[in-house]
Amino acid sequence: MTEERIYEMLDEVFQDVFDDEDIHVEPETTANDIEDWDSLEHINLVVAVENKFGIKFNMGEVVEMKNVGEMVHTILARVNG
Amino acid sequence: MTITSLNFFVFLGLTTIVYYLFPKKYRWISLLVFSLAFFSLASIEVAGYFVFGVATIYISSRLIGEKLTTQKAKKATIVIALAFNIAMLFLLKYINIIPNTINGFGELFNIDFHLGTINLIAPIGISYYTLSMISYLVDVYWTTIPAEKNFFKVMLFSCYYPCLISGPFIRYTQMKSEFFDNGDFEWDNIFKGFHRVVYGLLKKMVIADNLAIIVNAIFADTDVYSGPFIVIGVVFYALQIYCDFSGCMDIVIGASKLYGVKLPENFESPFFSKNLSEFWRRWHITLGSWGKDYIMYPLLKSEAFQKLNKKSKKKFGKKLGKKIPVFLAILILWVIIGIWHGASYKYIFAAGILPWIYLTSSELLEESFVKLRNKLKINVESKWFHIFQSLRTLFMMCIVWLFALAPSFTQSFALIADIFKFDPTVVDPFISEVIMGDHTLYAVLFKWAVIVVTMLGVAIVDYLKYNNVDVAEKFNSCNHIFRFALLIAMIGVTLMFGVYGPGFVPADFIYGGF
Amino acid sequence: MKEKLKKSVKPIIRIVAFILVFAFVFVFLTYTSKPGDLRNSSRIYGLYAEKKNTLDVVNIGGSATFVYYAPLQAWENHGIVSYDYAAAGVQAELYKHMIEEVLKTQSPELIVIDARAFQYRDAENDGSQPPSEFTYRTTLDGMRLSMNKIRFINENVGTRIEDDDKLSYYLDLIKYHGHGYPNKDKMKLMLGIYKEKYNGFFLEAKNQELTKCEFNTTDKRPVSEDTEKVLVDLLEYIKQIDCEFLFTVSPYLEKEEHKQTFNYVEGIIKQYGYNFLDANDYIEEMGIDYSTDFYDEKHVNILGATKYTDFLSRYMIDNYDLPDRSDDPAYAFMNDYVDEWHKDIDASKEKLSEILEDNSNE
Numbered sequence: 013m014t015e016e017r018i019y020e021m022l023d024e025v026f027q028d029v030f031d032d033e034d035i036h037v038e039p040e041t042t043a044n045d046i047e048d049w050d051s052l053e054h055i056n057l058v059v060a061v062e063n064k065f066g067i068k069f070n071m072g073e074v075v076e077m078k079n080v081g082e083m084v085h086t087i088l089a090r091v092n093g
Numbered sequence: 094m095t096i097t098s099l100n101f102f103v104f105l106g107l108t109t110i111v112y113y114l115f116p117k118k119y120r121w122i123s124l125l126v127f128s129l130a131f132f133s134l135a136s137i138e139v140a141g142y143f144v145f146g147v148a149t150i151y152i153s154s155r156l157i158g159e160k161l162t163t164q165k166a167k168k169a170t171i172v173i174a175l176a177f178n179i180a181m182l183f184l185l186k187y188i189n190i191i192p193n194t195i196n197g198f199g200e201l202f203n204i205d206f207h208l209g210t211i212n213l214i215a216p217i218g219i220s221y222y223t224l225s226m227i228s229y230l231v232d233v234y235w236t237t238i239p240a241e242k243n244f245f246k247v248m249l250f251s252c253y254y255p256c257l258i259s260g261p262f263i264r265y266t267q268m269k270s271e272f273f274d275n276g277d278f279e280w281d282n283i284f285k286g287f288h289r290v291v292y293g294l295l296k297k298m299v300i301a302d303n304l305a306i307i308v309n310a311i312f313a314d315t316d317v318y319s320g321p322f323i324v325i326g327v328v329f330y331a332l333q334i335y336c337d338f339s340g341c342m343d344i345v346i347g348a349s350k351l352y353g354v355k356l357p358e359n360f361e362s363p364f365f366s367k368n369l370s371e372f373w374r375r376w377h378i379t380l381g382s383w384g385k386d387y388i389m390y391p392l393l394k395s396e397a398f399q400k401l402n403k404k405s406k407k408k409f410g411k412k413l414g415k416k417i418p419v420f421l422a423i424l425i426l427w428v429i430i431g432i433w434h435g436a437s438y439k440y441i442f443a444a445g446i447l448p449w450i451y452l453t454s455s456e457l458l459e460e461s462f463v464k465l466r467n468k469l470k471i472n473v474e475s476k477w478f479h480i481f482q483s484l485r486t487l488f489m490m491c492i493v494w495l496f497a498l499a500p501s502f503t504q505s506f507a508l509i510a511d512i513f514k515f516d517p518t519v520v521d522p523f524i525s526e527v528i529m530g531d532h533t534l535y536a537v538l539f540k541w542a543v544i545v546v547t548m549l550g551v552a553i554v555d556y557l558k559y560n561n562v563d564v565a566e567k568f569n570s571c572n573h574i575f576r577f578a579l580l581i582a583m584i585g586v587t588l589m590f591g592v593y594g595p596g597f598v599p600a601d602f603i604y605g606g607f
Numbered sequence: 608m609k610e611k612l613k614k615s616v617k618p619i620i621r622i623v624a625f626i627l628v629f630a631f632v633f634v635f636l637t638y639t640s641k642p643g644d645l646r647n648s649s650r651i652y653g654l655y656a657e658k659k660n661t662l663d664v665v666n667i668g669g670s671a672t673f674v675y676y677a678p679l680q681a682w683e684n685h686g687i688v689s690y691d692y693a694a695a696g697v698q699a700e701l702y703k704h705m706i707e708e709v710l711k712t713q714s715p716e717l718i719v720i721d722a723r724a725f726q727y728r729d730a731e732n733d734g735s736q737p738p739s740e741f742t743y744r745t746t747l748d749g750m751r752l753s754m755n756k757i758r759f760i761n762e763n764v765g766t767r768i769e770d771d772d773k774l775s776y777y778l779d780l781i782k783y784h785g786h787g788y789p790n791k792d793k794m795k796l797m798l799g800i801y802k803e804k805y806n807g808f809f810l811e812a813k814n815q816e817l818t819k820c821e822f823n824t825t826d827k828r829p830v831s832e833d834t835e836k837v838l839v840d841l842l843e844y845i846k847q848i849d850c851e852f853l854f855t856v857s858p859y860l861e862k863e864e865h866k867q868t869f870n871y872v873e874g875i876i877k878q879y880g881y882n883f884l885d886a887n888d889y890i891e892e893m894g895i896d897y898s899t900d901f902y903d904e905k906h907v908n909i910l911g912a913t914k915y916t917d918f919l920s921r922y923m924i925d926n927y928d929l930p931d932r933s934d935d936p937a938y939a940f941m942n943d944y945v946d947e948w949h950k951d952i953d954a955s956k957e958k959l960s961e962i963l964e965d966n967s968n969e
Contacts, residue, residue: 031411051385051389052419052423052456054390055389055390055393055394056393056402056415058394059394059399059402070235070236070237071231071235071237071390071391071394072232072235072236072237072238073237074390074394075237075386075390076237076266099774280614280615280618283618284618532785532786533643533786535788536786536787536788537786539788540785540786573621577624577625577628580625581625581628581629581632584629584632585632585636588632588633588636588780588784589636589639589640589784589785590784590785591784593781593784594772594775594781594782594784595772595775595781595782596782596785597642597782597783599642599786
């Protein structure tokens, strides 16, 4: 799977979880950039990403990921590795 | 030794010198020695329990991180290790919750069970080091970090003495480089560390401990000191507990800075928060993030909660439905936080259930509030609105603290009823006994004027920090003379008006007729 | 390495400067916070302002000294240069240290020691003033921090009095901080220029009519074990000092048991070759009148003090080698406060005569 495709799919997940059609994520995107992305929503988002890509993050990764770029990095490793 | 005692300052000075005498590579070993010494001085029995505990954590971490291969085995190991250490914590700190429960139950029905409570000396810092050790082991289990091969490094992480007293909770991921890849001598560290310790002592000894005299007098007998006394008492208590706890943090973080070891912050101008969610992100920060990372997230991500999520979304629709598992998770989190604060229902309610009620209702009412604000055409960016929000936050927290000040949960309603009484005749004796204490009016007024000025100083510092000014750095780069003068003033004020020493009553020293 | 040291010079200078300023502030705050009423300890403080090596006689004791012996009267009448180094309720175990403190800056011919302290410290012997934090501090607080002071605190605080907070004795500030503010007297103390204008004497202008207890006894009533230890310790200490010592009991409402205690104490003191003078045996000679000369059972007023000062001064001249410094220009400073002294005396005597008139009219 290419990085480009991952970003496409992530957009779909974000738009669904946060109910906003206009969201487009980039490597630098963090929780500060998206209004409803707080610690309470974080898990919902993570689980939605897991379901979309058929992968599982471990708790360490969930806690440590600082921006979308890092999330994508982990997804790539899971999906292609 | 208490961190406001002369002994502690001597300890701090000596350890700093010894630390830098060690060759850089081995400086962390000296920290371990200091920490074990500090621990043993406080309680040698507890130091014993601690060594036992950290050994189980270390062994489990090596097994999980390196030796064991199946997930089942790893899970079993971590469950045993956690259960053992939590049981030790529970036994030593909370053993009284059982008789307390039964007695309290009896109180409700006017039955006198009178079960005796056991007087085991709760180890200093056992609540702190246990949770830090747990975070290390869980991080290994989650493969966030590899297991640390050196037992003594794990030991240092677990018993680092600045954190033993009241935290902050530390994570191995952050502290590893601070402890082991560090230790260069920088004058900046010495000066900034010193500034911070002085600032903390000022807050604790001048503000917190003086307010405590009044607060304690009021809450020792709210039947007598009722009505406005209670209101004033709770507000003073809010200021007291903030200056005490954050002052303590300043002292330990400053002390750690002397060694060049950076500790995480526990307070970030909480009283400027606009709402309670923000408050809890600025008050006792490391407890909040520990709870979030090791209780809330794992709960929410668990299968049970995911199932609940799906079910409730089906039943209540997407918006409300997804909130339900979150509310349940934070209920569990807050009850645990309440229990952590104290082995009684008072704390489970005041530091657990009540904050949960606040958080969930503000989540649910968020939309209505926004509509109301728009209707009233309130400018959310204005300074006045911010002041309103801060005061509102303070008010909500004062209710929490009111419950914490009651002698027990069942007695908190009596306390609330006392707010509606008032006996004006006790005002005079209260002032003369508690506040004047037989000293001259001028001296007492001057002292409290200085205390108020000090509080304003702290408020200004917090305001600057809320607006992301690096106050410590700014202060350190100030004009020498100004900095010198301000430091001397802070120390002078602490020496003069801080609460320490035996104190005296003037009457005792007037040798009437020799 | 050289680079590092160079870099460190500035910060080290800053630290040293800071410590010096801090030390000054600490001393300033110590004096600022001392209780406003210096009355009880003022004559202990005042010693430091006395010109070095000028005092020929030093009276050491408690209120049984400083309301009794008037240095300015002794100066005017006999040219004696003296000082009342005394504090309210003094305890005998302090004497050794008070003497040592005096000898740091003075070289007197004679030191007069108030022996009443050996009686009043035994609660079981009708003693009204056993050792306590208060009776230690009236003297101690006035003494500057020194090895002498530290030795006293180490030996007596926590043993003879119950208190494990020695630090607040070494460093006053720990005890008194919180409510003081600077005034002229305290700043003078700090600078060591606080002068006791009457060299320690305190004028008392009140009156209580008393009746002397009549008895005649040579019986000896032993003091407590601890008091005897304190006495012998003191005697062993002064044995080695090149100075004359005289032990006195000033006139008061002495009871028979007290006299018996003094007989016992006298016995020990005489063994060391020192004189013991119980002024209560010389009431007639002094011309003391129990109805007019006392302000309470334990203290004389100014009328009684005048008589006692005269009596003791003559005794000292007869028995010791005291120089008469009246014509010595080096001692002209003793005249500085004589006029004020007379004004004060006259005012007190007038006040007293009014009181006595009122009493007799009742």
